[in-house]
Amino acid sequence: MERIALADAERSFSRLVQRVFSEGVTVEVNRGDQIIARIVPVGPRPTLQVRDLNAFLRGLPKLDDDAEAFGEDLRAIRSGLPEDRDPWA
DSSP states (O other): OOEEEEHHHHHHHHHHHHHHHHHOOOOOEEEEEEEEEEEOOOOOOOOOOOHHHHHHHTTTTOOOOGOOOOOHHHHHHHHOOOOOOOOOO
């Protein structure tokens, strides 16, 4: 991760933001010995919008005859996991 002094970031802010965008680098901005900001690239935007979620779920394949086998697989996996413990007990 790169570091840049605040004064340098101020002088070349446009160029700095362009590098973060185009190269995907993260840059920490420091004042003296203290990091005061971090400039990070935005992650990819999700292609699925909340308003489209129901249509997406309806379009998923149905389990049909596989439902019972799927349930058995889940039970087998769960039986191999440690039992949940109450942290307050």
